[in-house]
Amino acid sequence: xxxxxxxxxxxxxxxxxxxxxxxxxxxxxxxxxxxxxxxxxxxxxxxxxxxxxxxxxxxxxxxxxxxxxxxxxx
Amino acid sequence: xxxxxxxxxxxxxxxxxxxxxxxxxxxxxxxxxxxxxxxxxxxxxxxxxxxxxxxxxxxxxxxxxxxxxxxxxxxxxxxxxxxxxxxxxxxxxxxxxxxxxxxxxxxxxxxxxxxxxxxxxxxxxxxxxxxxxxxxxxxxxxxxxxxxxxxxxxxxxxxxxxxxxxxxxxxxxxxxxxxxxxxxxxxxxxxxxxxxxxxxxxxxxxxxxxxxxxxxxxxxxxxxxxxxxxxxxxxxxxxxxxxxxxxxxxxxxxxxxxxxxxxxxxxxxxxx
Numbered sequence: 001x002x003x004x005x006x007x008x009x010x011x012x013x014x015x016x017x018x019x020x021x022x023x024x025x026x027x028x029x030x031x032x033x034x035x036x037x038x039x040x041x042x043x044x045x046x047x048x049x050x051x052x053x054x055x056x057x058x059x060x061x062x063x064x065x066x067x068x069x070x071x072x073x074x
Numbered sequence: 075x076x077x078x079x080x081x082x083x084x085x086x087x088x089x090x091x092x093x094x095x096x097x098x099x100x101x102x103x104x105x106x107x108x109x110x111x112x113x114x115x116x117x118x119x120x121x122x123x124x125x126x127x128x129x130x131x132x133x134x135x136x137x138x139x140x141x142x143x144x145x146x147x148x149x150x151x152x153x154x155x156x157x158x159x160x161x162x163x164x165x166x167x168x169x170x171x172x173x174x175x176x177x178x179x180x181x182x183x184x185x186x187x188x189x190x191x192x193x194x195x196x197x198x199x200x201x202x203x204x205x206x207x208x209x210x211x212x213x214x215x216x217x218x219x220x221x222x223x224x225x226x227x228x229x230x231x232x233x234x235x236x237x238x239x240x241x242x243x244x245x246x247x248x249x250x251x252x253x254x255x256x257x258x259x260x261x262x263x264x265x266x267x268x269x270x271x272x273x274x275x276x277x278x279x280x281x282x283x284x285x286x287x288x289x290x291x292x293x294x295x296x297x298x299x300x301x302x303x304x305x306x307x308x309x310x311x312x313x314x315x316x317x318x319x320x321x322x323x324x325x326x327x328x329x330x331x332x333x334x335x336x337x338x339x340x341x342x343x344x345x346x
Contacts, residue, residue: 004123025125026123026125027125029229029233031225031228031229032125032229032233034225035129035222035225035226035229036125036126036128036129038132038222039125039128039129039131039132039133039222039226040132042132
């Protein structure tokens with residue numbers, strides 16, 4: 001099947017709580033991401049849940065890679 | 075919904091014929107949800123991707139839970155039609171024909187998800203818009219849980235239709251079969267049971283109205299894609315049963331029947 005992209009899933013249990021990151025799903029479209037987020041992270045009675053394609057995230061502090069490419073090549 | 079129609083507090087306010095029609099509808103709804111849950115569950119490790127496995131599992135749990143909710147309403151009726159033969163005779167079950175056998179491939183799950191699941195949800199919406207309080211007070215949560223099932227079905231219909239030609243052809247073949255079973259649900263012009271429930275205010279729609287509502291719900295899934303719902307489906311109503319809302323009787327496999335009746339665990343002496 002077609003490979004998708006990662007979507008980050010955020011949700012909150014109460015209106016006064018902030019949206020919190022609850023996990024990721026791999027999906028080939030926004031519709032699939034919505035469904036998969038809903039079914040994968042259904043352990044709480046969320047009042048709000050959103051998904052964000054990972055490429056849409058804007059890095060503020062870049063995560064250091066565990067191993068650099070040049071180390072792998074050597 | 076009119077203010078007066080909103081006040082059917084319980085079965086005591088219904089006539090005998092309406093109670094029987096309600097019992098039949100509840101049994102067909104709950105048996106079909108039970109079988110749909112079982113069929114989803116059979117694919118909870120066989121879907122094309124991990125997230126779809128989880129979705130099948132989640133949808134299975136909800137369908138089984140909804141069957142139990144509807145059986146609670148059914149059990150309150152004095153004419154509960156479930157008899158002891160349900161443990162021994164598959165013909166006493168009232169699930170839709172498309173669920174008689176396990177899904178042979180993913181296209182069969184997708185077709186049932188898109189068409190059968192939506193059929194049941196449209197029926198529940200009509201009951202929610204109706205007047206029978208034992209139903210309306212239970213259905214809000216059920217319908218909220220159903221919201222994403224249709225999105226899942228529609229997304230997969232589009233994805234499979236856009237796949238290889240053989241995949242789209244297989245999907246079309248399966249859709250043709252399931253579509254006919256779903257249209258049979260609405261029954262013949264007379265004696266379909268739904269008109270009776272509409273007249274009493276239990277449902278907001280008669281058979282024709284409910285069918286229109288159903289067609290309006292599923293049609294957007296097929297806009298601009300390579301598979302379509304067939305027009306002009308002919309149904310031979312002479313073999314149609316108002317209790318099961320289908321032609322013929324269920325033909326479950328032995329293992330499936332043991333699962334849905336609990337015969338396997340009863341033999342272990344750990345249940346009634």
